[in-house]
Amino acid sequence: MEATSANQSDSKSKALPSDLLSGEQIQTVVEDVLACTPFIDIHTHLFSPAFGKLGLWGIDELLTYHYLEAEFFRSSNTTPGQYWKLSKRERADAIWRALFVENSPISESTRGIVAVLNAFDLPTDASGLEEARIFFAAQPLDEHIRRVLEIAGVSSVVMTNDPLDPDEQPVWLNGGQDHAQFHAVLRLDRILWGWPRHWQQLASQGYAVDEKASGKSIAEVRRFLADWNERMRPLYMAVSLTDTFFYPDDSIASKILGEAVLPSCREFGLPMSLMIGVRRQVNPALQLAGDGVGKADLRAVENLCRSFPENKFLVSVLSRENQHELCVYARKFNNLMPFGCWWFLNNPSIVEEITRERMEMLGTSFIPQHSDARVLEQVIYKWRNTRRTMAPILTNAYRLLLSDGREVSRKEIERDVNRLFRSNFENLTGLRGG
Ligand code: FIX
Ligand code: ZN
Numbered sequence: 001m002e003a004t005s006a007n008q009s010d011s012k013s014k015a016l017p018s019d020l021l022s023g024e025q026i027q028t029v030v031e032d033v034l035a036c037t038p039f040i041d042i043h044t045h046l047f048s049p050a051f052g053k054l055g056l057w058g059i060d061e062l063l064t065y066h067y068l069e070a071e072f073f074r075s076s077n078t079t080p081g082q083y084w085k086l087s088k089r090e091r092a093d094a095i096w097r098a099l100f101v102e103n104s105p106i107s108e109s110t111r112g113i114v115a116v117l118n119a120f121d122l123p124t125d126a127s128g129l130e131e132a133r134i135f136f137a138a139q140p141l142d143e144h145i146r147r148v149l150e151i152a153g154v155s156s157v158v159m160t161n162d163p164l165d166p167d168e169q170p171v172w173l174n175g176g177q178d179h180a181q182f183h184a185v186l187r188l189d190r191i192l193w194g195w196p197r198h199w200q201q202l203a204s205q206g207y208a209v210d211e212k213a214s215g216k217s218i219a220e221v222r223r224f225l226a227d228w229n230e231r232m233r234p235l236y237m238a239v240s241l242t243d244t245f246f247y248p249d250d251s252i253a254s255k256i257l258g259e260a261v262l263p264s265c266r267e268f269g270l271p272m273s274l275m276i277g278v279r280r281q282v283n284p285a286l287q288l289a290g291d292g293v294g295k296a297d298l299r300a301v302e303n304l305c306r307s308f309p310e311n312k313f314l315v316s317v318l319s320r321e322n323q324h325e326l327c328v329y330a331r332k333f334n335n336l337m338p339f340g341c342w343w344f345l346n347n348p349s350i351v352e353e354i355t356r357e358r359m360e361m362l363g364t365s366f367i368p369q370h371s372d373a374r375v376l377e378q379v380i381y382k383w384r385n386t387r388r389t390m391a392p393i394l395t396n397a398y399r400l401l402l403s404d405g406r407e408v409s410r411k412e413i414e415r416d417v418n419r420l421f422r423s424n425f426e427n428l429t430g431l432r433g434g
Contacts, residue, residue, distance in 0.1 A: 020407040027395040033413045034387045034394070038155035039421040040434050041379060042339060043238075043273070043316075043370035045160050048179035049141050051171050057144065057376035058136035059129065062116060063092040065375055066288035067109040072098055073286065080285040093129070101126040108347050112381035119151050119380050145376065149181060152379040153387070156181040156434045157371075158235060163228045164190040164201050172231050183434065185273070186234040188261060191221065192253045193241065213252045221260040229268050235429040236314060237265055238273035243294025243319065245276055247304050262304075262311050271428050272311060274301070275342060277318030293344050295319040298326060305333035312428055316342040316370075323354050327361045337428055339367035346372065346382070348389050355393050364419045 021029055047055035069091075073080065076098040083091060099110050114124045122132050149157070161184045162168055171177065177184075190198040195213060202209045207224050209217040225237075239257075248254050265272045282292035301315055313336050317326050323345075330336045338358060341351040351369065358366045368390065371382040394417070398408045426434060 019409045023399050023402055026398045029410050029413055030394045031391045033417050034390055037417045037421060038153055039383060040425050041154050041157040041371050042367060042425050043372055044157045045374040046157050046376055047159055048177045048182035050177035054167055056374060059132040060088050060092040061375045062113055062377055063095045064088060068095050070289040071107055075099060075103055096129050115381035115384055116377045148376055152383045154379055154383060156183060158183045158185055160187045161185055161232060162187045164198055176231060184232040184234045186228055186232055186237045188237055188239045192239045192256055195252045213255055218259045221256055222264050225264040235431055236271040236273050237261060240275040240278055243277050243279055243296045245300055246297055247300040262308050266310050271314045273314040275316045293318045295321045298322055301329055305336050309335060314339055316340045318342050327358055330362055340370040348385055351389050359397055364416045367424050368420055
């Protein structure tokens, strides 16, 4: 429902106190408040410098992002087999040629690259690749991180940290990281749905667990979580789950989730993030780009929220068809916080649809977006798109409020934007000054 100009003129007739806004003024103020409010990026795959090569940045990483690889294979005769034999630089060259030279970069992901190059005043036309390489190679990382987050309007990012990742583990076992703009999350995919392949890793670290997660296994998993909570100081625990995920069922994942993970979350005061709806490796030849989406049975979320009222759940669902249900469940359970337009949903047309619906049903009691950035500079275009999409949605909401008979002030808009992109998450995690 769009606010019409007729009722906006009401405000013109009577002189408004200085802090109250006319219908015309609302858009400019909304855009300004969105631009001035530093966001907390609650889910990324970025790493602070302490993690060395795990942290991806620069033009070759931007071009070989799995979103672009998926698009590359649609616009090139190169087979995945041939592509994976190429070096990172050769892959980037191939993607640049196919998506930025031989075709117009009008998809959300290709436009993103153009926006990043433009943010650094680098050429965005077909000849721009070499100059971009020279520019990024010359950037001192710490300063570059600070600058990129500043351009993106992001005060801090939340990482995705896997305690069983052989590249990450040594960093945490040797003191971890304390970068003020990078926060940790305890990601539990390998322990929950990856148990059959990974329980031995826990056993080799001295935790008395077994394949069936029987005997002392649950208590030992809790001991493992306590050790890593101490080591990582995570803001929440997290897992991604397929479209076939259900709770409760007789799977080991269901058992560990209900008997170990959620009790430990309660003990440490941590929310549990569930990202539901991926269909893993529908086309394995594409590797990271090979995952798909499926509609999930969200009664699993209903059962979890009802069965564990003391637990806080941060939930994002991948299927467009699950969005309305998630909103309705959030109206039933205040321990459920919907967040983000995840992965294949992170396209302006779909973000707009989901965000309008959430605002109509939940007001400002949800977290509209996360970037899911895998390469540092991606935060620049992903948050630019989010602000661009949010502005007309918020403007319309306030204009409707005005036409329904209530004045709107800049202070209220600042409070609401702060809640959507900061305090909802801060209150959920206890993060301060993030
Ligand atoms: O599970 C996840 O956290 C997903 O976001 C990733 O696995 C996925 O590959 C991705 O990058 C989505 O944007
Ligand atoms: Zn992710």
